Amino acid sequence: MDFFNTMARTSCKKMVIINEPQTGLKGIIAINNNTLGPSVCSCKMYPYKSIDSAINDALQIASANTCRAALTNTDVGGGAIILIGDPDLDKSEFYFRSLGIYIQQFKGELFITAESGVTEQDMLYVKKETPYVLGLSQKYGGSGNRAKHTAQSVLEGMKAAVKERFGESSLKGKKVALQGLGYVGEALIRLLVDEGANLTVTDLDYDKIKQIQDINSSIKAVKPREIYGVEADIFAPCAFSSIMTLENAKELKVSIIVGSANSIFENEEGENYVAEKGILYIPGFVINGGDIIQVSNELKGMSEEKTDEEIKQIFYKTIKLIQKSKDSKKSIKSHALSEAKNYIDGISSVKMLR
Numbered sequence: 001m002d003f004f005n006t007m008a009r010t011s012c013k014k015m016v017i018i019n020e021p022q023t024g025l026k027g028i029i030a031i032n033n034n035t036l037g038p039s040v041c042s043c044k045m046y047p048y049k050s051i052d053s054a055i056n057d058a059l060q061i062a063s064a065n066t067c068r069a070a071l072t073n074t075d076v077g078g079g080a081i082i083l084i085g086d087p088d089l090d091k092s093e094f095y096f097r098s099l100g101i102y103i104q105q106f107k108g109e110l111f112i113t114a115e116s117g118v119t120e121q122d123m124l125y126v127k128k129e130t131p132y133v134l135g136l137s138q139k140y141g142g143s144g145n146r147a148k149h150t151a152q153s154v155l156e157g158m159k160a161a162v163k164e165r166f167g168e169s170s171l172k173g174k175k176v177a178l179q180g181l182g183y184v185g186e187a188l189i190r191l192l193v194d195e196g197a198n199l200t201v202t203d204l205d206y207d208k209i210k211q212i213q214d215i216n217s218s219i220k221a222v223k224p225r226e227i228y229g230v231e232a233d234i235f236a237p238c239a240f241s242s243i244m245t246l247e248n249a250k251e252l253k254v255s256i257i258v259g260s261a262n263s264i265f266e267n268e269e270g271e272n273y274v275a276e277k278g279i280l281y282i283p284g285f286v287i288n289g290g291d292i293i294q295v296s297n298e299l300k301g302m303s304e305e306k307t308d309e310e311i312k313q314i315f316y317k318t319i320k321l322i323q324k325s326k327d328s329k330k331s332i333k334s335h336a337l338s339e340a341k342n343y344i345d346g347i348s349s350v351k352m353l354r
């Protein structure tokens with residue numbers, strides 16, 4: 001891999017590769033942009049098959065986090081921390097405390113939050129070595145459950161898409177095919193149940209499906225491969241990004257694609273196919289910034305009520321992006337990326353005056 005070209009392609013400013021044999025820590029710290037403020041780095045642990053795939057994931061997530069921060073007009077930048085290892089086998093207190101040592105060396109340039117494969121206990125070990133940890137539960141001095149706020153923001157985006165396609169924002173009676181039952185997926189399901197939506201779900205882990213069906217016995221479940229062919233109003237991807245192939249896209253029987261996954265298509269072929277079919281697609285990074293709003297407000301000492309108030313604005317911002325897309329015949333993704341860049345450029349110009 002040509003690291004510099006890859007970093008340039010994703011506008012990444014700094015990347016650090018960590019290998020700590022004494023504790024087993026192997027990972028990547030990527031800082032994409034800190035124009036808006038210190039970079040919030042979501043920390044993900046996964047047994048990547050190659051260092052190239054881990055680096056690509058780090059850079060893509062860091063770039064998406066920058067866009068999410070800009071689109072929500074927050075005072076934080078984007079970054080990512082990728083840990084290479086099996087979350088069930090490779091963890092220890094010393095592993096995460098050594099990560100804390102590395103984070104401390106950045107002296108506030110970045111903050112860490114837990115993501116897939118990383119638990120609150122892991123973050124508490126990190127915090128033994130550095131104060132730069134966000135999103136812990138309130139009993140540990142944090143702002144609470146980030147998945148809840150992410151799900152709330154996705155729900156607002158989903159309501160905006162439904163209003164565009166069906167004329168009203170209510171999700172009552174709408175059929176939703178949801179892929180991925182992680183922390184955000186589960187939180188979103190609880191909200192959709194409260195909204196009166198009819199759900200079909202899937203996950204690679206059958207135990208998660210069983211737990212979800214215990215919440216509401218009316219929730220249907222299908223095998224992972226079958227979720228693409230479910231007849232529904234909405235396909236809600238809440239698993240990993242870049243997992244939908246052109247073949248998967250051709251199976252879809254929905255009017256809307258909107259979920260928490262940052263960007264679901266493996267390549268442009270699938271995305272172009274969906275556009276040609278008239279399916280309204282809103283990339284997750286456009287609407288899943290509830291957690292960014294939360295941790296930004298945590299840094300400023302703002303209340304949860306303030307976070308909830310700002311998350312509700314995602315509905316109106318999404319409506320505006322949809323209208324811009326219709327007027328220009330360009331994708332929502334392109335308009336969102338442009339708006340994010342313009343906001344960062346504007347803040348940069350303001351800071352130059354200081």
